[in-house]
Amino acid sequence: MLLLNYRSTDYGTTYEKLNDKVGLKTILSYLYVCPTNKRKIMLLTDPEIESSLLISSDEGATYQKYRLNFYIQSLLFHPKQEDWILAYSQDQK
Known part of the structure; x- marks a missing residue:
């Protein structure tokens, strides 16, 4: 489980609570940063609580x-196309 509750835009001088952006009861499991656009971030939530994918194009501001309706076990950004992702699920969905 990812212990990511805060984000900083000034290299750690100040922090903003991330749960205010993604939902108070959202438990985050994984964070992925796009290799071709560092402003694009994807988060996976804990599937035991709620299986969701959260996508940000502004470094996590929104x-x-x-x-x-399935559990993603692994996720990859395409190395050149920032809007393409590859996801793997044992649910075969």
Whole structure:
């Protein structure tokens, strides 16, 4: 489980609570940063609570939340196309 509760935009001088952006009851499991666009971030939530994918295009200032009906075990950004991802699930969905 990822213990990510805060984000900083000034190299750690100040912090902003991340749960205010993604939901108070959201438990984050994984964080992915796009290799071609460092402003693009994806977060996976704990599937035991809620299976969701959260995507940010502004370094985590805002997120778009997508609820999933399956559990993503692994996720990769495409090395050149920032809007393409590859996800793996044992649920075969």
